[in-house]
Amino acid sequence: EAQVTQNPRYLITVTGKKLTVTCSQNMNHEYMSWYRQDPGLGLRQIYYSMNVEVTDKGDVPEGYKVSRKEKRNFPLILESPSPNQTSLYFCASKTGTEIYNEQFFGPGTRLTVL
Amino acid sequence: RKEVEQDPGPFNVPEGATVAFNCTYSNSASQSFFWYRQDCRKEPKLLMSVYSSGNEDGRFTAQLNRASQYISLLIRDSKLSDSATYLCVVTRVYNQGGKLIFGQGTELSVKP
Numbered sequence: 001e002a003q004v005t006q007n008p009r010y011l012i013t014v015t016g017k018k019l020t021v022t023c024s025q026n027m028n029h030e031y032m033s034w035y036r037q038d039p040g041l042g043l044r045q046i047y048y049s050m051n052v053e054v055t056d057k058g059d060v061p062e063g064y065k066v067s068r069k070e071k072r073n074f075p076l077i078l079e080s081p082s083p084n085q086t087s088l089y090f091c092a093s094k095t096g097t098e099i100y101n102e103q104f105f106g107p108g109t110r111l112t113v114l
Numbered sequence: 115r116k117e118v119e120q121d122p123g124p125f126n127v128p129e130g131a132t133v134a135f136n137c138t139y140s141n142s143a144s145q146s147f148f149w150y151r152q153d154c155r156k157e158p159k160l161l162m163s164v165y166s167s168g169n170e171d172g173r174f175t176a177q178l179n180r181a182s183q184y185i186s187l188l189i190r191d192s193k194l195s196d197s198a199t200y201l202c203v204v205t206r207v208y209n210q211g212g213k214l215i216f217g218q219g220t221e222l223s224v225k226p
Contacts, residue, residue, distance in 0.1 A: 031212060042116075043158070043201075043216040058213060090157055092214075099205040099212040100146045105157035 002027045004106035006091050012112045013081055021076045021109050023091030031094045032074040033103070036060065036087040043090065049074055081113045116218070117141055120202050123221035131192045135220050137185040137202030144215075147178055149187050150201040152219065158201055161187075192224045 004025045013019055025032065033048040035058075045058030049068040063085055065077040074093075078085060091106040120137045127133050139147075147164035162169065164176040164185055175188040185202055202217035 033213070035214075037155075040218065042218045043214070045213045048213065088155060094212065100163065101212065102160045103212070103214060105159070107157050108155070110155075 002104075004091055004093055004104050006089075006106040006109050008109060009107060010110045012114065014114050015082055016080050019078050019081060019111075021078075021089060021091075021111070023074045023076065023106055024072050025074075025091075025093040025104070025106075026072065027093060027095070027104070028071065029093035029095050029104075030071070031096065031101075031103075032068065033058070033092045034064070034066065034074070034076050035090045035092065037090065037108075038087050046076070046089075081111075083113050085111065086113050087111060115140060117215050118202055118204055118217035120200075120217035120220050123199075123219075124223055125220065126223045126225060127192055128225055129192055129194060131224075132188065132190050133192055133222060134189075135187045135200050135202070135222075137187075137217055139183050139185070139202075139204050139215075141204075141206060142183065143206045144183070144204040146205045147176075147185050148203040148205075148214075149174075149176060149185075150203050150216075152199045152201055154198075158216075161200070189222075192222075194224050194226065197222055197224045 034046040035043045037043045047066040049055045089109045092103040094101045094103045149161040150158040151161045152158045168177045173190045177186045199219040
């Protein structure tokens, strides 16, 4: 089944404890992206990757890191999480970089930072 | 001002009703337009793309007015299963490979 998977789905952690949210897609998509969703603010892009070893900042990159060593994986790293990073996170992927291609989203990771 | 703005919700309608959602975007360089559907904090899923000539998919009709920078979604004969949040989404040419710019969403609740 073609899909985007994320782990963990739910996480409660404490300020400053490094964590990684994994994202994997099995559709051979070149483009991958991370979004966060917050009440009143909607979904906003954190980082994106056009292909392996090519990553760039989105609208809200502060406090996050990413890497793209393999085409299928695009982990999101929070080196020192803070309470303002409490949010619902979605990974997405699409084929190519054409803007009209559909993006497929993972099921989401609900993160709480205490 | 947000780049993509939608009608505030929630919309509460009876089954069988026709409901319309409106959306405006502020950047005239916006190139592609979509409606996504999101169920109860699950992942957004593409409902339909929106084309300049307007397009229809079953009970759903999407319209685009580039001059007014306005997008609409019409749902006819509402079903209980249509209850969800509808997200208006735009992208711009050469914008970060296709970053999706989301509106805040309009919540629809269809009642029996």
